[in-house]
Amino acid sequence: MxxxxxxGFGKSFTIHHLDKTMPAIxxxxxxxxxxxxxxxxxxxxxxxxxxxxxxxxxxxxxxGKILYDSEKYGLVDLSRIAERxxxxxxxxEIGYVSQFLNVMPRTTCRQxxxxxxxxxxxTEDMAQRxxxxxxxxxxxxxxxWDSYPKTFSGGEKLRLNIAMATVxxxxxxxxxxxxxxxDQHSKIKVREIIEKLKSNGTTLVGIFHDIEFMExxxxxxxxxxxxxxxxxxxxx
Amino acid sequence: xxxxxxxxxxxLHKQFGPGCSHCTDLxxxxxxxxxxxxxxxxxxxxxVSLDLYAGEIxxxxxxxxxxxxxxxxxxxxxxDVTAGAASINVPHLAGENVFGLSSQQxxxxxxxxxxxxxxxxxxxxxxxxxxxGNIAEKLIAAGSRRVDExxxxxxxxxxxxQIPLHRMKEEPRNFSGGMQQRVQIAKALSNNPPILxxxxxxxxxxxxxxxxxxxxxxxxxxxxxxSMVVVSHDLAVIRMLADRTVVMLNGEIIEQxxxxxVLEDPQHHYTQQLVYSLL
Numbered sequence: 001m002x003x004x005x006x007x008g009f010g011k012s013f014t015i016h017h018l019d020k021t022m023p024a025i026x027x028x029x030x031x032x033x034x035x036x037x038x039x040x041x042x043x044x045x046x047x048x049x050x051x052x053x054x055x056x057x058x059x060x061x062x063x064g065k066i067l068y069d070s071e072k073y074g075l076v077d078l079s080r081i082a083e084r085x086x087x088x089x090x091x092x093e094i095g096y097v098s099q100f101l102n103v104m105p106r107t108t109c110r111q112x113x114x115x116x117x118x119x120x121x122x123t124e125d126m127a128q129r130x131x132x133x134x135x136x137x138x139x140x141x142x143x144x145w146d147s148y149p150k151t152f153s154g155g156e157k158l159r160l161n162i163a164m165a166t167v168x169x170x171x172x173x174x175x176x177x178x179x180x181x182x183d184q185h186s187k188i189k190v191r192e193i194i195e196k197l198k199s200n201g202t203t204l205v206g207i208f209h210d211i212e213f214m215e216x217x218x219x220x221x222x223x224x225x226x227x228x229x230x231x232x233x234x235x236x
Numbered sequence: 237x238x239x240x241x242x243x244x245x246x247x248l249h250k251q252f253g254p255g256c257s258h259c260t261d262l263x264x265x266x267x268x269x270x271x272x273x274x275x276x277x278x279x280x281x282x283x284v285s286l287d288l289y290a291g292e293i294x295x296x297x298x299x300x301x302x303x304x305x306x307x308x309x310x311x312x313x314x315x316d317v318t319a320g321a322a323s324i325n326v327p328h329l330a331g332e333n334v335f336g337l338s339s340q341q342x343x344x345x346x347x348x349x350x351x352x353x354x355x356x357x358x359x360x361x362x363x364x365x366x367x368x369g370n371i372a373e374k375l376i377a378a379g380s381r382r383v384d385e386x387x388x389x390x391x392x393x394x395x396x397x398q399i400p401l402h403r404m405k406e407e408p409r410n411f412s413g414g415m416q417q418r419v420q421i422a423k424a425l426s427n428n429p430p431i432l433x434x435x436x437x438x439x440x441x442x443x444x445x446x447x448x449x450x451x452x453x454x455x456x457x458x459x460x461x462x463s464m465v466v467v468s469h470d471l472a473v474i475r476m477l478a479d480r481t482v483v484m485l486n487g488e489i490i491e492q493x494x495x496x497x498v499l500e501d502p503q504h505h506y507t508q509q510l511v512y513s514l515l
Contacts, residue, residue, distance in 0.1 A: 058496045083494055084289060105476075106447040106451070
């Protein structure tokens with residue numbers, strides 16, 4: 001059984017003040033085995049992030065199915081699962097990294113990662129230890145640990161964002177343009193980090209701004225035009 | 237997963253005024269917003285149902301006059317409901333509609349099972365008692381009789397909310413708004429309630445103090461597993477705190493969902509306007 005299977009998925013947006021419904025995407029099909037990486041490609045506005053946000057239920061899907069093989073609940077349709085169950089999956093099974101860091105104000109980098117673990121029920125000691133390990137792993141320098149992320153560079157914020165999502169050891173990770181707006185050096189670091197996730201057995205759906213970058217990392221690619229899975233290296 | 241909510245509210249109504257032949261048929265939609273132009277009755281809360289689960293923070297957003305605070309006052313028994321039911325999932329109250337209990341029984345629930353933090357600390361604190369005295373008052377109501385224990389608890393709570401202990405004997409009226417709010421939170425927590433109501437607790441506080449209070453609320457959720465209903469008109473506050481959110485307009489819940497979903501993919505016209513207005 002696949003870890004994730006998206007079938008006939010579609011999403012539109014009703015904009016009340018324009019009295020209009022905007023079709024965003026439709027007829028999306030792809031599937032993913034445990035441990036596989038899939039990259040979604042397509043031009044800006046083609047609905048790549050809409051897919052990720054719908055898997056995470058930040059958007060309410062309106063057609064099709066998003067079947068996920070959960071450790072806790074078995075096979076579930078993420079587009080219809082109860083809110084409380086989705087909250088559980090977000091806490092323990094599915095991670096999401098956006099381009100933006102949106103965290104509690106005036107909370108240190110170290111505390112943010114620690115809190116994530118405390119919320120999962122880890123002990124204080126364990127959470128502290130794991131947090132430090134994660135920050136080291138994602139190459140955030142110890143001198144940053146006790147400062148507030150508001151002052152961080154783009155690359156540092158991103159690495160903190162990835163650290164917060166992966167410290168939970170999610171089975172499925174959703175990654176939305178992790179390298180947009182990063183310089184070459186930071187990109188290489190992020191690539192190494194994603195490679196590490198892969199060797200740890202994480203399953204991943206990612207949107208990568210940099211096609212070359214994606215091709216190195218992903219097992220397969222989903223192209224928004226003409227809406228199908230394509231092999232690596234195929235020109236779209 | 238069949239999870240029983242710790243607080244379950246069904247079809248809660250609260251109206252101010254008698255209603256008249258013009259407005260009692262609510263389906264007929266004779267109201268101007270939630271106000272009857274014929275008899276002046278205000279339908280402050282209309283058919284509200286919600287579930288609060290153990291350990292979660294439920295956000296309630298909506299504009300001024302949407303019924304958020306009236307809802308909280310009904311839940312905390314500050315005012316009687318016009319109709320509706322609520323049940324609390326603790327052993328001694330199983331199956332009871334708590335709105336139907338005697339005022340004595342309601343007081344017992346407030347003393348043992350509920351905590352409330354009002355927007356205005358004047359409503360939650362005795363401004364002419366000492367800060368630690370305020371906490372002791374709530375502890376006595378909850379059944380404490382030992383002074384040494386109460387003092388120890390009071391000190392621990394005040395330390396938790398970062399009130400310096402050398403000021404614990406001072407009256408809250410000497411304190412800044414943020415300090416008063418923190419004393420109020422300490423008092424609300426003193427009976428170790430499974431359910432805490434927070435009504436616009438950060439409204440009117442400066443950003444720095446707001447950050448403190450937000451952090452404190454999250455810490456309470458993390459460390460104590462207390463379930464909370466957080467009312468705010470500030471979407472940024474709700475985004476930081478709430479797992480799930482309901483949106484109220486003219487006394488009704490018009491939309492509910494996971495907080496990020498309500499904010500990023502709002503379905504109702506009003507919620508969309510609200511989100512577009514976010515700075």
